[in-house]
Amino acid sequence: MTLRVAVIGAKGRIGSEAVKAVEAAPDMELVAALGRDSELSELTDARVDVAVELTHPDAVMGNLDFCLHRGIHVVTGTTGWTEERLATVDGWLAESPATGLLIAPNFSIGAVLGMQFAQKAARYFESVEIVELHHDRKADAPSGTATRTAQLIAAAREAAGRAPQQDPTTHALDGARGADVDGVPVHAVRLRGLLAHQEVLFGDTGETLTIRHDSLHHSCFMPGILLGVRRIVDRPGLTLGLEHFLDL
Numbered sequence: 001m002t003l004r005v006a007v008i009g010a011k012g013r014i015g016s017e018a019v020k021a022v023e024a025a026p027d028m029e030l031v032a033a034l035g036r037d038s039e040l041s042e043l044t045d046a047r048v049d050v051a052v053e054l055t056h057p058d059a060v061m062g063n064l065d066f067c068l069h070r071g072i073h074v075v076t077g078t079t080g081w082t083e084e085r086l087a088t089v090d091g092w093l094a095e096s097p098a099t100g101l102l103i104a105p106n107f108s109i110g111a112v113l114g115m116q117f118a119q120k121a122a123r124y125f126e127s128v129e130i131v132e133l134h135h136d137r138k139a140d141a142p143s144g145t146a147t148r149t150a151q152l153i154a155a156a157r158e159a160a161g162r163a164p165q166q167d168p169t170t171h172a173l174d175g176a177r178g179a180d181v182d183g184v185p186v187h188a189v190r191l192r193g194l195l196a197h198q199e200v201l202f203g204d205t206g207e208t209l210t211i212r213h214d215s216l217h218h219s220c221f222m223p224g225i226l227l228g229v230r231r232i233v234d235r236p237g238l239t240l241g242l243e244h245f246l247d248l
C-alpha cells in the first residue's frame with residue numbers, strides 16, 4: 001500500500017530534506033507540503049495518512065490538535081516538549097484511539113544509540129553532565145535530545161539506587177553550571193557552522209567516559225523519519241522515541 005504523506009514545515013532545514021526523502025521513497029507519495037501560511041485543511045483535502053511535522057515549538061501543538069482529531073497519524077521531530085504538553089497530546093490521542101503519534105527527540109540512528117549507551121552507562125558513574133552544541137538558528141534550549149538524554153540518565157540512576165549527584169559550587173554566575181534537567185546539568189552551545197552535536201560526560205574516581213555524537217548533514221535524520229512513517233500507521237497512541245521502532 002502506498003502511504004499518502006504530508007510534510008508540515010516543508011521549507012525548513014529538516015522539512016525540505018524530508019520532502020526529498022518522502023518523494024524518493026518507493027512506498028510513499030508526497031501529497032501535501034505545508035509552510036507557515038498554509039491551511040491545515042490541505043491535509044484533509046489531500047487525504048493524508050501520515051503527517052511529518054517539523055516546525056517550531058510555537059506551532060507543533062496546533063498542528064497535532066488538527067491532525068490527531070482527524071485520524072491523521074503524525075511523526076514529529078519538533079522540540080520544546082514539557083510534561084504538560086505530553087499530557088495534552090495523550091488526551092487528544094485518547095479521543096482518537098486509532099491514531100498514532102511518534103515524537104522523536106532525534107531521528108538519527110547515531111544519536112538514538114548515543115542516548116541508549118548513556119542510559120546504560122548512567123548507573124556506573126558518580127558524575128554526569130551533558131554538553132549539546134547546535135547551529136545558531138535554533139529556537140529551543142536545551143535541545144530535545146539533551147533533555148531526553150538527561151531524563152533517561154536520571155531514571156537509570158534512580159532505578160539503580162544512586163543518590164542525586166552533589167554540586168559543591170557556592171559561587172557562580174547565573175547559568176554557569178547549565179540547566180538542571182532532573183539533576184543532570186545540561187550546557188547548550190549555539191554556534192554558526194555547527195549542525196547538531198552532543199557529548200555526555202561521565203566521571204568517577206580516576207576515569208571519565210565521553211559519549212559523543214555529531215550530525216553533519218540533515219540527511220542523517222531521513223532513515224529515521226521514513227521508518228517512523230512506515231511504523232506509526234500500525235501503532236496507535238503515543239510512541240516517545242525512535243528506539244521503539246529499532247531492534248536495539
Ligand SMILES: NC(=O)C1=CN([C@@H]2O[C@H](COP(=O)(O)OP(=O)(O)OC[C@H]3O[C@@H](n4cnc5c(N)ncnc54)[C@H](OP(=O)(O)O)[C@@H]3O)[C@@H](O)[C@H]2O)C=CC1
Binds near residue numbers: 035037
Ligand atoms: N527530531 C529530530 O531529529 C530533529 C528535530 N529538529 C527540530 O525540528 C524543528 C524544525 O527545525 P528546523 O528545520 O531547523 O527549523 P526551520 O526554522 O528551518 O524550519 C521550521 C519550519 O517550520 C515553519 N514554521 C515555523 N513556525 C511556524 C509556525 N508558527 N506555524 C507554521 N509553520 C511554522 C517554518 O516556516 P517558514 O519557513 O515560513 O518560517 C519553517 O519552514 C525544530 O524544533 C528542531 O529542533 C530538527 C532536526 C532534527
Ligand SMILES: O=C(O)C1=N[C@H](C(=O)O)C[C@H](O)C1
Binds near residue numbers: 134145195197
Ligand atoms: O534543531 C535542530 O537542528 C535539532 N533539533 C533536535 C533537538 O533539539 O534535539 C534534534 C537535533 O539535535 C537537531
